[in-house]
Amino acid sequence: MQKSKFKMKTVRLVGNELKIQDFNFNNMCCNSKGALIKVIGCGLCGSDISKIKNVSQASNSFLGHEVVGEIVELNSDINNFKVGDIVVAAHHVPCFKCIYCKHKNYSMCEEFKKSNIIPGGFSEFVYLTANHLKNTVFIKPQNLSVIEASFMEPLACCIRAIKRARLLKNDKTLVVGLGSIGYLMSQALVSYDMSVIGVDLICERVDNLKKININGLVFENNDITSNKIRQLTDGYGVDCVFMTSGARSAIDFALKSVRNGGKIVVFSSINDKDLGYANNEIYYRELEIMGSYSPSPNDLKESLRLLEQKNVVIDFPVEEYKLFDINKAVSDTINNKIMKAFIKI
Numbered sequence: 001m002q003k004s005k006f007k008m009k010t011v012r013l014v015g016n017e018l019k020i021q022d023f024n025f026n027n028m029c030c031n032s033k034g035a036l037i038k039v040i041g042c043g044l045c046g047s048d049i050s051k052i053k054n055v056s057q058a059s060n061s062f063l064g065h066e067v068v069g070e071i072v073e074l075n076s077d078i079n080n081f082k083v084g085d086i087v088v089a090a091h092h093v094p095c096f097k098c099i100y101c102k103h104k105n106y107s108m109c110e111e112f113k114k115s116n117i118i119p120g121g122f123s124e125f126v127y128l129t130a131n132h133l134k135n136t137v138f139i140k141p142q143n144l145s146v147i148e149a150s151f152m153e154p155l156a157c158c159i160r161a162i163k164r165a166r167l168l169k170n171d172k173t174l175v176v177g178l179g180s181i182g183y184l185m186s187q188a189l190v191s192y193d194m195s196v197i198g199v200d201l202i203c204e205r206v207d208n209l210k211k212i213n214i215n216g217l218v219f220e221n222n223d224i225t226s227n228k229i230r231q232l233t234d235g236y237g238v239d240c241v242f243m244t245s246g247a248r249s250a251i252d253f254a255l256k257s258v259r260n261g262g263k264i265v266v267f268s269s270i271n272d273k274d275l276g277y278a279n280n281e282i283y284y285r286e287l288e289i290m291g292s293y294s295p296s297p298n299d300l301k302e303s304l305r306l307l308e309q310k311n312v313v314i315d316f317p318v319e320e321y322k323l324f325d326i327n328k329a330v331s332d333t334i335n336n337k338i339m340k341a342f343i344k345i
């Protein structure tokens with residue numbers, strides 16, 4: 001491993017702005033098992049954006065976890081990897097032993113929350129521990145571009161949400177919000193034999209979905225659009241709603257569109273803390289409301305398989321930005337100018 005200390009550029013959240021800073025790579029790489037990765041690029045995730053908006057929780061942190069890069073140094077007992085391999089990596093590794101892990105709540109595991117790519121994906125180099133190599137790092141499949149492979153982690157989040165919902169084959173599902181996550185979620189649901197309706201305010205996003213033969217509706221208002229959904233579901237409403245975007249109106253819309261006894265999967269954060277689901281609707285209609293946050297190593301593996309087999313395709317525009325343009329990538333994402341930003345290092 002790297003014997004010398006070296007300096008490189010990374011991105012740190014300072015206030016609500018991302019700043020490019022020098023980072024000293026100490027001897028952490030040579031002291032413990034792991035791999036040094038020269039980063040090729042890293043996707044900008046909705047969760048990075050939430051942290052930027054909600055600075056109090058994440059100030060001074062390093063962001064970026066949808067990493068693709070080349071192994072430049074390796075100190076590992078695992079034979080899967082060699083120097084020169086292009087790999088795709090995610091950030092959190094569960095312990096597989098605690099009360100959370102035993103109940104498959106991997107993303108609640110203390111180890112999971114503590115573990116991270118060092119320093120963060122928006123860096124010239126990152127360090128991945130032996131635990132990462134064992135669980136969250138995979139060789140980039142030949143038939144995937146670097147950008148396609150970088151969707152392993154976001155798609156794995158969708159896969160986890162679908163698993164959490166415990167659906168039956170051919171269940172009718174509604175995806176609220178058709179940004180990159182909603183688009184991936186819709187395709188993943190189809191690949192698991194679910195019937196899907198996607199809804200968004202933005203026509204182009206609905207058209208994207210229709211282009212791949214998935215039912216899409218432009219949101220008009222709660223009554224009109226939920227009535228259309230009921231017409232498409234024999235009057236019942238959908239079996240499950242996936243909320244990839246959160247707002248008061250989106251929650252009302254989900255409650256109006258889900259059938260009695262159905263499920264709502266909460267899949268995005270909301271800044272307004274007073275928002276909530278109505279107690280009596282949940283009670284009288286026997287609704288199940290559940291959250292789904294971050295994927296397990298198995299979800300990552302499954303995700304890469306769906307991408308490699310082209311069950312899920314990245315055929316929407318992904319905008320590339322240089323590291324020093326990362327704040328523009330953030331504002332373009334927040335302003336819905338783009339569907340997804342990829343930071344090229």
Ligand SMILES: [Zn+2]
Nearest residue numbers: 045066153154
């Ligand atoms: Zn992500």
Ligand SMILES: [Zn+2]
Nearest residue numbers: 095098101109
């Ligand atoms: Zn655990």
